[in-house]
Amino acid sequence: MYKLRFVACFTCIFMLIITMLVNNTAGAPQLSADMTIEQFENTEMGLGSQGTIVQTVPAHPKMLYIAEAQTADGTAPKKVSSEGTSAAIIFILDASGSMWAQVEGKAKIGIAKEILIELIRDLPDDAATGLTAYGHRRKGDCRDVEELVPLQPIDKKALTAEIEAINPKGKTPITLSVQMTADKLRALEDETIIILVSDGKETCEGDPCALVGELKKAGIKFTMHVIGFDVTEEERVQLECMAKAGGGEYFTAKTAQEFRLAAQEVVQESRNFGNLKVTALRNGTPIKAHMEIFVQGEVESITSGRTVTDPDSPGAKLKPGTYDLHVVDRETATMPEVMIEGITIEAGQTVSREVDFSSGALRLTVQKDGNPSVAAVRITEAGTKSRVADRDTSVHNPLTIHLLPGTYDVVVKDDRTSPPQEVVFTNIAIENGITIEKTADFSEGFLSVEVLVDEQKDTAGLSVYEPGTENRVATGDTSRDNPKIIKLVPGTYDLRVIYKKSRPEREVRFNGIEITAGKTVEKRAEFGAGLLSVEVLVNERKGTAGLSIYEAGTNNRIATGDTSRDNPKIIKLVPGTYDLRVTYKKSRPERELRFEGIEITAGKTIEKQADFVEGSVSVEVMVNDRKGTAGLAIYEAGTSKRVATGDTSRDNPKAIKLNPGAYDLKVIYKKAKPETEELIRGFQVVKGQTVEKRLDFQEGILEVRSTSGGTSVKSDLQFFNPGEKRRFATGSGGKTIAMRPGSYEALIRAYKLPGKPEKRVSFTIRVGQTTILDVVF
Helix, strand or coil: CCCCCCCCCHHHHHHHHHHHHHHHCCCCCCCCCCCCHHHHHCCCCCCCCCCCCCCCCCCCCCCEEEECCCCCCCCCCCEEECCCCCCEEEEEEECEHHHHCEECCEEHHHHHHHHHHHHHHHCCCCCEEEEEEECCCCCCCCCCEEEEEEEEECCHHHHHHHHHCCCCCECCCHHHHHHHHHHCCCCCCCCEEEEEEECCCCCCCCCHHHHHHHHHHCCCCEEEEEEEECCCHHHHHHHHHHHHHCCCCEEEECCHHHHHHHHHHHHHHHCCCEEEEEEEEECCEEECCEEEEEECCCCCEEEEEECCCCCCCCCEEECCEEEEEEEECCCCCCCCEEEEEEEEECCCEEEEEEEECCCEEEEEEEEECCEECCCEEEEEECCCCCEEEEEECCCCCCEEEEECCEEEEEEEEECCCCCCEEEEEEEEEECCCCEEEEEEECCCEEEEEEEEECCEECCCEEEEECCCCCCEEEEEECCCCCCEEEEECCEEEEEEEEECCCECCEEEEEEEEEECCCCEEEEEEEECCEEEEEEEEECCEECCCEEEEEECCCCCEEEEEECCCCCCEEEEECCEEEEEEEEECCCECCEEEEEEEEEECCCCEEEEEEEECCEEEEEEEEECCEECCCEEEEEECCCCCEEEEEECCCCCCEEEEECCEEEEEEEEECCCECCEEEEEEEEEECCCCEEEEEEEECCEEEEEEEEECCEECCCEEEEECCCCCCCCEEEECCCEEEECCEEEEEEEECCCCCCCCEEEEEEEECCCCEEEEEEEC
């Protein structure tokens, strides 16, 4: 930016920025950074420059620095006159309540309106302008930001009317106003100037400086200038940070008169611009290469975009000075770059530069069975692993890849074949302006596999291997298609067919199968199996049991199942001798039946029937003549061998299936203190019959109320049988406690009172009644 000798007043600064920026971006070429990698990687590439600046081009340069000196005839670079046009400008005006404060006896908002209107009146008629204001509609509203005039060709009358109607009221949402303004610029290619006028810093908790930096990094093309009108030092820091982050300048204004005086000087100086017109050529034809322009010696570019293809384009508008130019041909595989240093720009003059990216091309066609096909393409420098480019033919087939002159190797790989197939081209010589054509053919052959079980089509798994190895190249099965067709690259293969429905699994192998392009080889795998039918009856009715099949005389289990869905259950088995175990788990204890030495023959069915018998016991639990919950345990009669457990929490009576025999029943009622246990000995369970048992329990309720000085106090409780020292239960005061009828003693301890006093009290529990103990400490 220009260094000003003196900028002190609001009006002068405002006119300075407007005049500078109207001319600064005028006539710039249509620069764009929206080209995708795919777009620029699929076109040609080269390297060079105008005249004798570059006389030779290396085969694969990564960067060539060119010092600015002279053209081919030894003279200075040609310069032509350039006329400027107007830049796009958006004003963001602070219309918060503080703008009613006065400067030199006049409201700041009045001064701002007056100067804005003057500036608008003096703008060129072809200017594009927009206006946003904040804080002008509602008090205390951090969302009060409004686009009064969108960016459009200037309508001075309408714009003036909008400015005059502004009435300051609210807060200062600077961050939101910048965000809303920038959102409108995302789709624009040309640079836009944002001028923010504010008399204070953000009051809505945003961070405008950070936001401006993020928007610039996101590629939105704008320059932000900020005018602080009568601000404090703290407010100046934030506003100045915004201007720096936005690539613009910050100005402080105190009086309107000083502003106007300084503005006259800045307007005159800001009209002094020149142009840099950059043309990139490929084999003599202009292309859109990516370029960046830097102030000489700086690492941050001041503008970026594409080189011009229109001979009438004036190029990029720049301030007088010395610049470095970086040009990249992103459309060529190696993306060569050129850096031209020390380009001098003078006011009113256009400097032209040409960069030569001449190249040759490889045109690659990929086909399979006479049709276009998709494959991956890798290009390396000939005889090395130095990668030049990676492409595929998913979008373009034939695929054209532009390359610098040189010698290359090309590997074309089809990952969709089994196994993946490669076609390799070596030592392809590329010359400028010449296209080399190559075709990669991935035609396939076919393997047809049919699976028969007992002469009927059935499902088996298929695996194809490289011959004599465990390197599997294809898999499939005949669940949908029988025969199953598998595509294979021409060559020799082994096939394994695995039939999993029989027990144990069976496998058929075919080795050394020759596959030829366009032809089909047919293979048939035949399996024989026998059937074992197992029916399960419980009390002469069908029931569910688990099935396990073993090799005869061993513990080598080869098949499992159950009769939950199919009864009888049919199991396919390879011919041989087997043992069968049938486990019935629903009765207690579990029961198992065994069938040994079962002979299975192909095509035949062996039937087995497992008969189980059972009875049941039904246990009902009553508490004070109402159903209640108790735990149940069943033992073999006269022993401690428990065969079943349960409770009546869900089902009352609770039914438990048992094998016929003699049992003991233990019922434990835990809800009343002390726990109650009832034992019923030696009841008989008979096949198909239910034994009914009913247990009656009784209880009453105890409530202990502890007080001290008329106030309730917390206490804990211990319960004893009369005269005993060993407690049988504990509890808490203030809660109801279920207890068995009888006489008891309670130790009540007020643990929250000093000294934790306690009392031992006798009491009696009666069936269905509540006993209340009032204990005073």
